[in-house]
Amino acid sequence: MTDAITRVRELNLYRQYFDLAAGDIIRFRIKGTDATCAVRVGRVTEYVDFAALLDGEGAANVNPTATRDEQLADIRAIYPPEKEALGALAIEIVLL
Template sequence: MSSTPCVRELNLYRKYFDLVAAGAKTIEVRVKYSHLADLAAGDVIRFRIKGTDDTCEVEVRRVTEYPDFGALLDGEGTSRINPTATRDEQLAKIRAIYPPEKEGLGALAIEIGLLG
């Protein structure tokens, strides 16, 4: 009997959703919230653009925890997170989404691969 992978639904902004759907974004960055603490390789993430029916499913290949977003960008490299922006631009955009108290929870680099 095989176990069914855990499916999580997470919202994404359109520009990042499009990069994931095109296969260009293979690392998703998230704060280590309690509901993501047990995310593991083999799980499935269904990304959704909030307020729409647009979805894209990916398989989690790896989850790596970092103390902050700067360490994550340095450890993972920026081209797989957002190939259209520099490291400094990415750090500024991530920190605009997540305030310092959220970043203090830890940062997750989630390596993903498109399903289907």
């Protein structure tokens, strides 16, 4: 029996892509290659900040390998307060 490994991926979005809606398709591409992975957006939920996102989605659903406080600290280490003030999105996706 093998243990499943949880991989965490970061996705930076330009503001124009915050208009995602349920039913839209996102095609992820490995930069510089033709390799892609398509997913359908199941749900998009907007939150006022990172804490609200973790509370609303459940920290274990965002990253099961870290506590809520660890995740919040990690996210805030990447994004300064002025970026967090723009809000946060939770995007539920389904692999096609």
